[in-house]
Amino acid sequence: MGGKTQSLKQLALQKFKHNFWGVFSFCFIIIVGLVSVFAYVLAPDHSQYANQMHLSIHSKRPGFTIDMLTLPSKIQNTQNALDKLFFGTVNTETEVPVSAFKIKDYTLLYTEYASDGLVGEEKSLDLNAFSKVEESNLVAPKTFHLGTDKYGRDVLSRVLVGARISFFIGFVAVFISLIIGLTLGSVAGYYGGKVDAVIMWVINVTWSIPTLLLVIAITLALGKGFWQVFIAVGLTMWVEVARVVRGQIISAKEMQYVTAARALGYTDYRIITKHILPNIMAPVIVICAANFASAILIESGLSFLGIGAQPPMASWGAMIKDHYNYIILGKPYLAIIPGLCIMSLVMAFMLMGNALRDALDVKS
Template sequence: MRIQKNSLSGLALQKFKRNFWGVLSLCFIVICGCIAIFAYALAPDNSENANQMHLSIHSKSPGFTVQMLTIPQKQEEQSFFSQLFLGAKNLSTEIPIKNYKVEANSLVVQPYSELKTNGLVKTFSLDKFPNTENIESVVEKYITTKTFTLGTDKYGRDLLSRVLVGARISFFIGFVAVFISLIIGIFMGAIAGYYGGKIDAIIMWFINIAWSIPTLLLVIAITLALGKGYWQVFVAVGLTMWVEVARVVRGQVMGVKEQQYVTAARALGFTDFRIIFKHILPNVIAPLIVISAANFAAAILIESGLSFLGIGAQPPMPSWGAMIKDHYSYIILGKPYLALVPGIAIMSLVMAFMLVGNALRDALDVKS
């Protein structure tokens, strides 16, 4: 008779695979992560921060199509990886046009306008377009038809590109904030739970003080102290999320440190550092995985709230919370999609992390 032995991690993995919503949410998170990393390769507008403005076509509905004339300028030299991960430093000017015609060695265009009357006509000579032999080649090379899949925002920027690039802020803040909270929370909680006594009392006093301050208020104070910016928000959110991790680790360590294998480790003369990090912490990792998934979702919501208040990522850097702030008034002006699209993106990513957390909780529950 063949007996198959499975480790606890293998059994937990099998239970997680049987959870349809957990697996689906994990796949969604992986896809969002790939989109965040390669946003500029996927975005129609691959300029830095997807910040190509066209004020004449602001607030257009999804699927809007227009002819675009590109006036080339001298480009800065950029490596392939810089352009892939940081966006193209595009100095060219894009002009939405209604129509155009060729006259001798000049290109005459009529810029796009919502007014029924014809706007000012602009004339561009051949020398404006390098590496072209005649006006016909200018038309073929520099006039294209551009479609805005999700429409444009109030500055005429491609909404789809802004959403894709904005995923970086909301996605990466989860990793950075959770990483910071785990480092501080595990260290403080393990020390308090293992040594107890006065050390535990002092650490718990700090934990209770930090716990009593509203999270958003503490994040705002830290952000204002560090300054407004991208990384300041990451650090601020991480410094407010360690408290819950520390409390969980402390409680787990207090229960595990009385086990026989810990007593045996002490009898063998192992140092406290080795006992804590080699023998105790690996056995309390399960609740930390669950709480980390929940903290991912909380970090995304906090960052969105800070961006909505104007103290998160600063313009022109796209952020889902800032996009809602810029367009929430359009909900009552007949164009609610400008605020709903980033709102749905936030809701979907937060829900995915919460479902993964619930699936991990069920999979790591040894009683089920």
Template sequence: MSNNSGSLTQLALQKFKKNFWGVLSFWLIVSIGLVSVFAYVIAPDNSQNANQMHLSIHSKSPGFKVTLLCFPSELDIEQSFLSQFFYGKLKTDTEIPITNYKIEKQELVYTEYASDGLIGVDKSISISRFPSNDYTAFIKEKTFVFGTDKYGRDLLSRVLVGSRISFFIGFIAVFISLVIGIIMGSIAGYYGGKIDTLIMWFINVTWSIPTLLLVIAITLALGKGFWQVFIAVGLTMWVEVARVVRGQIISAKEMQYVTAAKALGFNDFRIITKHILPNIMAPIIVISAANFAAAILIESGLSFLGIGAQPPMSSWGAMIKDHYNYIILGKPYLALIPGFCIMILVMAFMLIGNALRDALDVKT
């Protein structure tokens, strides 16, 4: 029996490998996952939430270059490597965009950057402010690959860091929905009767409430924040899983292997977890892939409405909210870049869901 199960698994894997769009989506999701994990390592701006602002260079086009003068801070903040890796670097230095500089009487005289053809203000600072009087190490030219947002922050860094929320909300929300949905669906489908009626009534009531309104209500009850959004989205997606699991168990519990397990004296928990659930995982896997995409869209909608991830935390939905009016102001890329990222990630999950459905279909 185990050999047959193994052969079916190998057959499904071979069918999946032949699906070009499924394989492409898989590697795309893996790539985005790696980017989200190592966001602060690869982002040009590795400050916390990529929140280094330069208001004088706001809303600049992709490829914009400017010289930055960094004023070293006298504060000595200790931060562990893991803290920098997961939350970004605590930066106390001050960066100022400049157009030119020169040395006069042991002072660094610089001209602040001013846009729209204006002339910046000339200011000076003593060279002794810099360690070992080496000011050259604190003057660098920076290229903003995706340009800057309306606050002068590096748009590329914000997109990379923002991928964390959009990517991980899928995993956490789907995990919550699977735990609740499988438990509720298993109990309803296996025992039937009044228990099934009660659970289905609760499922139908939950299903009748618009998803976005339910998420808003849960978010307002739990408060605005990072984890609250994850929990709220997960608590609204379990009904679909529960209905699928219930229907599959109603069909599976009449099979001969379930009857044999009951005859051997196995308890209900073992029959459900060891015998029935492993045989109905195919449709659950497919619906989980679809729920990944739905969770990403819901989170983006919540962030767009202002009740998702809160500033200065970076989120693709919040980035669209901040810059959607720039579409008619001649700088549509500020909203289109995060929107395009959402579209790619959602499409990847939908395509991999379709590929898994075809690969796990026993009829083909």
């Protein structure tokens, strides 16, 4: 008798905690989010977009190690710490893969690396122009843990940096779809009549257009680019939110608490935002989780078609596009690695959506 009654939110949270795959997916999504934010800290290649190219070591297998000669530049890097942390370092140094080197009489003699059994060009470098600190770190071994792509870029760094686009497009797309979907769905469901008929006509027309085709049309209208893709994907995902919100509000507006709010003289805006929407958000939250996964797939498809994130920006879809032909050339991992990343993140959102659906189901 003296026990406290748990609220619906507490009961839903408790049910979610007992769902192993839901909690596991939530933790995985949090980890991917942190990786995407601090990608340049974790990536071996700190240059912007992880775009440090070494054509002589292109398409090398995972675990490939090479001695890398770093030639400092006289150009001073004026970036601040935050800029380097979140946007990468503007590359002012030159890296040269070498197969052999030795120091003799303050002169560095080195042989440039050449693949396919060829012998690289032998060159020399006067060390008198460098300080002792620079001289000691001039040549150092570098390991490419996931190998290199066809341009000789570090695949691991590209995967980490590419997580940003695939992860944050979900947030932007869901945010845009929520604003449009909640607004139109609420107005249509609450007022009904001709207003509902007009909005439903817009919804049905938008619904009838294939999603990918509509995204391509919007992208071409706005232009190719990073934010254009985000906006285009968001503008195509509001329909399902609007339909669900409309149906929920049609049922909820006949409830007694809405009638009581009207009797107290509350405005329609307050009734919708303060009373109805908080009570119908459970199915909307589940749809948002599914829309996260859909946005990731759509962006990957656009990047694969070449109208998504533009080079040299790292994107999982663009990585598959660049290397899908390597599947039959004996190096399928170049396309499989970003494909597995997309699959894992999409599956995590879908599993979390299923867990939220079960947790928020009042009948259970």
